[in-house]
Amino acid sequence: MSQSPLWKSIGSLDALEQVIEGSKHKPALVFKHRASSPDSIEKKIELETNWNISKDVVDLYIVDDMKDRDVSLEIAELAGIQHEFPQVVLFADGVTMYDESHDMISVKKIKLALKIVNRTFKWMETRA
Template identity: 40%
Template sequence: MQWHSLNSTDQLEQIREESKERPIIIFKHSTSCSISATAKSRLERQWADAGLDQVKAYYLDLLSFRPVSNEIANVFGVRHESPQLLLIKDGQCQYNASHLGINLQEVKKVAA
């Protein structure tokens, strides 16, 4: 799994456009939260087996870039949570889950 850093609100329009070519995930991570650390570790361990090689993954450290997290909520019409995984496809948020409810098999179904 290769993470791409998300650290600017300017990237959100680029992500929206990229998602018209291939699915994008955004993972919002709180570096001070043990649940968030568990969710991130689980996501990284299960990524290869989930068959999501065609999905580009963005990582947001929301403690360092909270304004970006707030703008994600506005742009994609979701409530801010942490940890949180969004699947962006065709310019829209097609999947949104948080905490240990993040399910890569569901992500794969929506991404297909």
């Protein structure tokens, strides 16, 4: 049974900074999209339809590339990736852990990336 994600909007650079800082405590997935793009709309619907990841595992955010272009460009800059949409970026521990664009975006891949991130951090905690 899929559980539609509850997107929180990132509407400013300050809010983006808070999201990245918050990823030090819980991973944050940012979905960059353009509300006027059919491909972007289709990918958002696909993610929402197939979503099966608990909100306890990751915080979910959305950025509209047209409305908040400065935020969208800053995400690409901070993540060290090419600016595209639709695009997902996973932040954990304040850094980019995973990104994907266009048709390569899937719930399955996001779930796998989260699993790897969580296992890595558990392993690191045992080494500290």
